[in-house]
Amino acid sequence: MTAPAQTKPRVLIAKPGLDGHDRGAKVVARALRDGGCEVIYTGIRQTPEMIAEAALQEDVDVVGLSILSGAHLELFPRVVEELKKRDLDDVLLFCGGIIPDEDTAELEKLGFKAIFRPGTDTRDIVKFVYDNASKS
Amino acid sequence: MEDIVERFLAGNRRALARVISRIENETPEGREYLRQLYPHSGRAHTIGVTGSAGAGKSTLTGALAAEYRRHGKTVGIVAVDPSSPFTQGAILGDRIRMQDLALDEGVFVRSMAGRGALGGLAPSINDVVAAVDAFGFDYIIIETVGAGQDEVEIAGTAMTTVLVNNPGTGDDIQAMKAGILEIADVLVVNKADHPGADTLASQLQGLLNLSPKDMRRPPIVKTVSTRGEGMQELAAAIAEHREYLDEHGLLQQQREKNARHQVLSAARAILLQRIQAATPDEQLDGLVQRVASRDLDPHTAAEELANVVSG
Numbered sequence: 551m552t553a554p555a556q557t558k559p560r561v562l563i564a565k566p567g568l569d570g571h572d573r574g575a576k577v578v579a580r581a582l583r584d585g586g587c588e589v590i591y592t593g594i595r596q597t598p599e600m601i602a603e604a605a606l607q608e609d610v611d612v613v614g615l616s617i618l619s620g621a622h623l624e625l626f627p628r629v630v631e632e633l634k635k636r637d638l639d640d641v642l643l644f645c646g647g648i649i650p651d652e653d654t655a656e657l658e659k660l661g662f663k664a665i666f667r668p669g670t671d672t673r674d675i676v677k678f679v680y681d682n683a684s685k686s
Numbered sequence: 687m688e689d690i691v692e693r694f695l696a697g698n699r700r701a702l703a704r705v706i707s708r709i710e711n712e713t714p715e716g717r718e719y720l721r722q723l724y725p726h727s728g729r730a731h732t733i734g735v736t737g738s739a740g741a742g743k744s745t746l747t748g749a750l751a752a753e754y755r756r757h758g759k760t761v762g763i764v765a766v767d768p769s770s771p772f773t774q775g776a777i778l779g780d781r782i783r784m785q786d787l788a789l790d791e792g793v794f795v796r797s798m799a800g801r802g803a804l805g806g807l808a809p810s811i812n813d814v815v816a817a818v819d820a821f822g823f824d825y826i827i828i829e830t831v832g833a834g835q836d837e838v839e840i841a842g843t844a845m846t847t848v849l850v851n852n853p854g855t856g857d858d859i860q861a862m863k864a865g866i867l868e869i870a871d872v873l874v875v876n877k878a879d880h881p882g883a884d885t886l887a888s889q890l891q892g893l894l895n896l897s898p899k900d901m902r903r904p905p906i907v908k909t910v911s912t913r914g915e916g917m918q919e920l921a922a923a924i925a926e927h928r929e930y931l932d933e934h935g936l937l938q939q940q941r942e943k944n945a946r947h948q949v950l951s952a953a954r955a956i957l958l959q960r961i962q963a964a965t966p967d968e969q970l971d972g973l974v975q976r977v978a979s980r981d982l983d984p985h986t987a988a989e990e991l992a993n994v995v996s997g
Binding site for chain 1 (some may be wrong): 704
């Protein structure tokens, strides 16, 4: 009976681009905290490079992107590219915010395993993270 | 395993990030990495930044790191935020104040959750700092959780402890109390553009003047971290403290003290693990019941447990 090492998910919640509304990102960060995750929150106006570099330095298992500006199809591919550049292709990706249904397929192709839109129960987000984050 | 240590020593930042996680999670690989990397550590000047929540520790840490970068020095930052006592979850938000360093290759920022450790740091802080040190940074800045009056562990981890104060946070009796003020090697009055900064600085000076004559009196530096003001003076005060440590042979003394503390606390953890491994759950449960019902006192119960390994 030894003390169990902490194996709870380490999650980066990031807001790429220029929209300044981070209420949603904060709600998700808080829900994950209450779910027992260690959540790194980096604030608004992050470039794709900043997000990928934070993911690398913090050695996160999960990256969640929040966006309300409509620029997701511009910015998300660049975040994915910057993550790949740093060999971070094993990180679990999800996103949320104002994202039209017709963009779902393209985001899934990019590697996003879930899209959480307004009205989502935060417990579903916590469950998704625990079910899918592989602690390597 | 060799591979990740090799990549670490070749300067691969992802290897550093991964090694820190393994060490932080106290995995067997983490122990092995630390064993291999420890001889490479001990070269950086480690600086602790402490002070109450909202004092400006993260902003000051970022501004100080930027000052070192202007002189071409590399900086590792380890920033601790508290874990929830109920869910063990944490929000690690110190990076928000360090955006200017986000893409600087000469800086590495790692957030750590306190994971229930007392004293303003995290259980594996010394091991993590040793790993960051082994990577070869010139300076390592360790930012504590928001500290009140008694979180003094940082003084054992860092060579130079910087205490960040703000105007308008209590009278000089607060500052006279024992505890955190005693461990400061450099005192900062941050938010020095706010009213009351000069009053606070002179109150602090007045208190320092009461210290015994043969004691080193920490310098007081006024800063406005959000604008980077006072960072040259702060870096100079830190350098001056380092010289003081070197001149008086105090660094070696501090290292030995810290090493002793670390060895003993690691030994304590190992013994506890052995005791727990050797104790059937029923035996422990039985003792717990007897203590809870006041049939037995905790120390006698502990003796009984400890006898399992010593006898």
